[in-house]
Amino acid sequence: MPDLGKYAVTVLSAYGAAITLIVALVVWTLWRGARMRRLLREAEARRARNG
Amino acid sequence: MIGLLLRDLRLAVRAGGGFGLGLAFFLIVVVLVPLGVGPKADLLALIAPGILWVAALLACLLSLDRIFALDHEDGSLDLLATAPIPLEGVVTIKALAHWLTTGLPLTLASPLFGLLLHLPGPAYPWLMVSLGLGTPALSVIGTFGAALTVGLKRGGLLLSLLVLPLYVPTLIFGAEAVRRGAEGLSATTPLVLLAAITLGSIAALPFGSAAALRINLR
């Protein structure tokens, strides 16, 4: 751990906030992607069944 | 074209307070601000240029959704789109009618509101000139936003969200001109820039508005 001096809180909170936001964006993207993939698979299965 | 303009103006008058509504809103904002920030004359004089411009902008925004909404509801927009007038002309006339019913009265009445806010003496001509040059841009840009959101549910809120960022340059140059006027400096540069934005908007945006209307009508 480097010595952040008197600005430790500043630097760490900036990194923390940024990484939280970026991770949230990634998680949201992946979650939505997975959900759409599942819905589409169900729809395709319905179509295959019903012709 | 003139027929459409006359009809819109006549409708604004008959609807009761087409001209008055924007002015009344302007008045309310101007009354509320001193109540909020306190009655100190020097403070009010300092913020008056900005307040007057923001109030003008909000008063314009207030009536934007009516530009096309009524014509869309009663079907006249469809009929106008099949009429011999090009749609670009229709949106220009609509913007002009909007300006005549909101921007122009605001410009003419602005010195009175300036008095209420202790606007410094040298600023009055600049206030009127900048509003006169700038409010047409507000109407034209607003017409574009109205064309984008015509026929949408909850279009009003979305309209404000879309239009307000587009108003930024106009607001900055307009308020800056008045502020410079109030401090006794030359306001030519911001006024020229303001005029450039207005002229550019009038020249180019009707094409965007007409395109948006065509997309929304189909």
Add this chain to the structure above:
Amino acid sequence: MELRVTDLACARGGLPVLEGVSFALAAGRALILRGPNGVGKTTLLRTLAGLQPALEGSVSHPPETIAYAAHADGLKATLSVAENLAFWARIFGTGDIAPALDRMHLRDLADRPAQNLSAGQKRRLGLARLLVTGRPIWMLDEPTVSLDTASVALFGAVVREHLAGGGLALMATHIDLGLDEAEVLELSRFRADPRRAADVFDHGFDEAFL
């Protein structure tokens, strides 16, 4: 003066509803569109009037010849009958509204604000608008809604005069206007095939890529 429609396909809300619509209409002729609700009568009329683009096919007619009348009459409640009509006459560049007022029996109502008209009177005013456009091709979407028997007969007579004067009329309507000479086009046979009804996202998609 001819309206020719060739192999037209049109969509509503992004979905194709009609395809392969073809017909030709000569001066003095009328065509009545029929079909159950939702078959796409309004969509077809809007496409022909140029309000929405066709998916496929072509529509040909001389420019600036179409007068379109929708479900809504486009009346302004606070304007009087004469003012409403004069506005459209001005937009279309035809001056005189007196003949139209007389023809649709609106003379006595001329100074009444449109908001005080009955539904049938409003409709008559909406149809009077067609007369002041001076355009030969009428495209009418359910023109007889809320008209009483006498008004329907009046309207039928007006259309017949229009046709006799070399005009064309295309109407979506369910009731008999007494226009015996009109042809009828049943739209349900042009209903778009749902298996074809798809956009790019429904073509050649391989389940391996889901």
Add this chain to the structure above:
Amino acid sequence: MTSIWEYANPKKFMQTSGRFLPWIAGLAALCMVGGLIWGFFFTPNDYKQGSTVKILFIHVPSAMIAINGWGMMLVASLIWVVRRHHVSALAAKAAAPVGMVMTLVALITGAIWGEPMWGTWWAWDPRLTSFLILFLFYLGYIALWQAIDNPDTAADLTSVLCMVGSVFAFLSRFAVDFWNQGLHQGASISLDGRDDMANVFLFPLLTCMLGWVLFFLTLVLLRTRTEIRARRLKALIARERMG
């Protein structure tokens, strides 16, 4: 040599993007994590700004993506308007939330950085103000996509908004500069106080920038794939309803 427009075909796009996505994602993660670790642990403190200079490695790449993300949306919108390739419109839609989050990251890190440097969380510095306005543009653009049901109509209208918005965003940037340099001197400390950046900062910064670009690409590809699936799903459901 096949034409680049082939990738505008959804199927072709899904195939190709599916093949490259893991590599791009991996590289993005490597560059981002590597660059940040390098920047955070192995760079010295600035003599003036102390350890806060480490925020640079997040702040600058995010700001870069925030602006260029809008640029990419503009290009994609133009392609949609001119050539009507659906994938292009969906890519623009997919990029907007990524750009918006990047704008937010740039704003937040800027505010946190500004607190010790300028003594205030928020200064109406021209640059910060422009980013706030850019954020509003992103917000409006996304809201317009959300508000319209018909996908082609939405694509058309948002494209028009994106083009007009770009002009006005540019004007706003210019206006904001004018506004703050005018009479009222702005914050005296500017972010540009590093005329000749030492290599110790430059190389990790470049790594982070590369990482951010790849990250943007990864997310846009992922989200575009999701949007394509959503459109396909919509087409299927519509077909089911039509019987």
